[in-house]
Amino acid sequence: GAGVSQSPSNKVTEKGKDVELRCDPISGHTALYWYRQSLGQGLEFLIYFQGNSAPDKSGLPSDRFSAERTGGSVSTLTIQRTQQEDSAVYLCASSLRDSRGQGARRAEAFFGQGTRLTVV
């Protein structure tokens, strides 16, 4: 498809297990973002990949969270030893934006439908 694709759409896991969430950005998009959103709350930034630059990991809440982006395309967000407070919708977005920060149009970001994670 032409949009950002995330999988799985829903994930229920037991406390203490590891989970992997996947994001397929729009083809050709160099920037990729992960956010999470708890029920009724705003978007919380997690991590930002920009081309070949080192990712901005400043939003990752703990060392249980990690993410990688292989080949400048698909990204995987991994949460180790999940806790109940990790329950949220995890959203991925991508854009054409490059490190030179050219123009608003290139910076327009498009979101996937999210992965709803429930830790029981």
Added chain:
Amino acid sequence: RKEVEQDPGPFNVPEGATVAFNCTYSNSASQSFFWYRQDCRKEPKLLMSVYSSGNEDGRFTAQLNRASQYISLLIRDSKLSDSATYLCVVIAGNTPLVFGKGTRLSVIA
């Protein structure tokens, strides 16, 4: 001061009304600005970019005021389908997208 601030609302308006939201940002180096809408339990969807000269898309008008560091969104002739949360988004340099917490709009028949 939060990086991006919005009045959370809710704004309850009748169909056909005109409603305006403001959003203030703290980083004077901000260079790109957007409005997104988010429906309940859905992902944010880009509504419009905000250009320096202001821009209009149908019933929606966005304005940028760099001197006072705010952007605005005006919705004319509100429809029931406009009911959503409207998110202000700002980018400075090579930083991630910074989201406001959103303004909730309910358009009432």
